[in-house]
Amino acid sequence: MSLVTPEFGLLFWMVVIFGIVFFLLAKFGFPVITDMVDERSAKIAKSLKDADEIEARMAAWKVEQAKLVEETRRQQAAILKNATETKAKIVADAKVQAKAEADKILSEAKLQIEAEKESALRDVRKEIALLSVQVAEKVLRNELSDEGSQHAFIDKLVDEAGEAKLRS
């Protein structure tokens, strides 16, 4: 039965050829491939771990970001409120100041007008007085021929002048 009896020649060649191919592949073939593949699986494992870490960090960042946004919004509201207040204050202040200024200008103007009026009145009075004196002189020259009537007339004139002054 040649089927179940191993042939020496074939045994010999199988040992030699399989041995040589095994030696060559174990040295230059399989380790190159398996090392690369292992390296790659290690890299993939590391990348997955890194990705997980990054994801966790991103989640933390998101929380932090939300917090920041919230705070910023609060600050913004505060600043806006502050600004509104300041604006109102400035406007009020300006109003007050403007009013004071206006008052001051008004009062100054009034004073000036008063003074002008005074001086104008004085001038008018002086003029009137002069005119009166001239008129009086003329009248008196005509009427006051005697001394008594001259005196009565003078008194009367003075009284009238005093009354006029009081009225104005």
Place this chain on the structure above:
Amino acid sequence: MILQFIISLLLWPMAEENYFSQSFAKNQFSSTFASPAPDEGAEAGEAEIDVGEIIFEHIGDEYEWHITEWKGKPVAIPLPCIVIDGGVHVFTIHHAQENGYTLNEDGKLVNAQTGKRPIDLSITKNVLALMMSSLLLLVIVLCTARWYKKHDALKEAPTGLAALMEPLILMVHEMAKENIGPDYRKFSPYLCMAFLWILLNNFLGIMPFFPGGANLTGNIAITLVLALFTFFIVNLNGTKHYYKEIFNPDVPVFLKPVMPLIEVFSAFMKPVSLTIRLFANMLAGHIMILSMVCIIFIMAKYGPLLGSSMTVVSVLFGVFLDALECLVSFIQAYVFTTLSCIYIGLARAHEE
């Protein structure tokens, strides 16, 4: 891949047809025209197909690689017979007589005078197939390794041959990692080698035409060498714990003398089981497929109707068996590797 095997199966009977063309024609002639020739019986006897011989020729070994017949002449690759018998003799099988050798009933070279088998290191059909397939494997794996040297596997996915080989190598590598333990790296190349070698030769064995067709993994010498490689790797790398389990296991005292016997026996039976499992599976597959093909030629004798209908049946069965063989090829390569892996794992066991 299956398609390829279907095609090869269809080609197989064509190749066989040349073998039988003469007898086939005679049969056709006698059955269709039923010529009342007086020597009809003699002719029918001559046309008798010896299925056993055909099958054994295919699964056995030869001193030349008979490929087909072309115009009545055999087309064969002549192979050198190398015989060591008080000196080295090299000749082809056609010149065996001149060199004082003849073939015995098993088809092996024997000394014509003494009738004894010399040391026969002939490059037979199986040895040539072994050389070619080993060279093919060498080229395939080195090309794959070259890809990994030339490319950065961390940045790009493997392409071409590397993409084909990587899953296979990775599968065995992972298997070694799971079964052997921390120092699996040392054993992974052997397991990859065994797996790929068996797988390649199983597939080449199913291929019915020239580069394939040799029944390597269905040859007991081949599977024996493979199993012995595993045996030596297992036992040369055995830990103290492994040898203690064999020679002084933790068993009750009355079992102490028996256990080492059983353990040693089992250590030697492991390679035997590896040998026979692979050998028998592949041989059985080859015989089944060849039998299916032979049915076509046996049935041709019983007329065109039966002959052609049985041809359809046997081609269908042949396709089924070829597909089955593809599966078995993979499974047997896988089983051999897994068992080798487990044996190595057991030998590398450390005390818990």
